[in-house]
Amino acid sequence: MKIISSIEELRDHLSGQLRTAFVPTMGNLHEGHLSLMRLAKKHGDPVVASIFVNRLQFGPNEDFDKYPRTFQADVEKLEKEGVYILFAPTEKDLYPEPQEFRVRPPDDLGNILEGEFRPGFFTGVTTVVLKLFSCVQPKVAVFGKKDYQQLMIIRNMSKQFALPTEIIAADTYRADDGLALSSRNMYLSAAERAEAPALYQTLHEVAQEVRSGHLDMFALERQAMEKLHARQWNPDYVSIRKRDNLQPPSAGDLAQGAQLVVLAAAKLGGTRLIDNLEI
Ligand code: PAF
Numbered sequence: 641m642k643i644i645s646s647i648e649e650l651r652d653h654l655s656g657q658l659r660t661a662f663v664p665t666m667g668n669l670h671e672g673h674l675s676l677m678r679l680a681k682k683h684g685d686p687v688v689a690s691i692f693v694n695r696l697q698f699g700p701n702e703d704f705d706k707y708p709r710t711f712q713a714d715v716e717k718l719e720k721e722g723v724y725i726l727f728a729p730t731e732k733d734l735y736p737e738p739q740e741f742r743v744r745p746p747d748d749l750g751n752i753l754e755g756e757f758r759p760g761f762f763t764g765v766t767t768v769v770l771k772l773f774s775c776v777q778p779k780v781a782v783f784g785k786k787d788y789q790q791l792m793i794i795r796n797m798s799k800q801f802a803l804p805t806e807i808i809a810a811d812t813y814r815a816d817d818g819l820a821l822s823s824r825n826m827y828l829s830a831a832e833r834a835e836a837p838a839l840y841q842t843l844h845e846v847a848q849e850v851r852s853g854h855l856d857m858f859a860l861e862r863q864a865m866e867k868l869h870a871r872q873w874n875p876d877y878v879s880i881r882k883r884d885n886l887q888p889p890s891a892g893d894l895a896q897g898a899q900l901v902v903l904a905a906a907k908l909g910g911t912r913l914i915d916n917l918e919i
Pocket of ligand 1: 665694
């Protein structure tokens with residue numbers, strides 16, 4: 641695997657490649673990321689991964705400096721997956737001057753759910769993803785459904801800017817007990833790790849209620865939040881939304897069988913976990 645930090649060198653290596661499959665990451669790779677690499681391999685060749693901890697998507701209370709950096713271990717994992725190029729720019733490589741142009745998602749997609757609790761987060765994400773796409777010029781790019789809203793926003797960005805990159809969605813990779821794999825799981829104590837699958841179970845219960853005809857979404861969301869509270873979680877939201885635009889479904893939408901997804905974010909101890917389930 642070639643490890644490249646400069647944009648020029650990356651472009652030289654990829655010139656003439658028309659089927660590049662790209663997986664952007666912030667490193668600290670786990671099985672979930674590796675499953676994205678495997679999916680990328682099915683959709684294109686060569687596979688390019690990136691590792692870049694993107695300062696623009698960190699809020700003032702989120703510690704950019706403390707984000708886990710495990711570069712050597714990440715390299716070994718990517719090599720085993722047969723990744724062709726690892727693009728690992730420094731901040732100077734990717735942002736040689738202050739990044740003043742930004743891509744701001746529309747408020748009704750970027751300022752809801754995660755965006756409400758992490759102001760500016762999605763602007764940071766879309767700005768870096770557009771820039772990474774411009775460096776790699778991939779035919780396809782793979783994003784996990786674990787970050788459902790991020791996936792939707794990037795898909796819409798790609799469509800509205802007519803980018804030549806197809807966005808591929810990868811299913812969430814879960815531990816045997818259902819917990820979605822995430823870099824943040826390493827912060828859970830043993831007791832919290834044992835409790836953590838309750839978030840996914842809660843999503844299942846909500847989905848089950850909807851499937852069995854319980855259509856008071858607000859009541860279902862409130863009940864789910866109360867259950868999490870009772871188990872010592874501190875939920876930010878449990879929310880049932882339409883899959884296509886992440887807006888709350890109207891009675892008309894429900895009558896027409898709109899496709900739904902239930903999304904949740906909640907703190908367990910000091911660790912904030914997110915998850916979602918398509919209904
Ligand atoms: O999902 C992530 O790891 C990041 O948000 C991404 C897409 C690599 C952009 O920094």
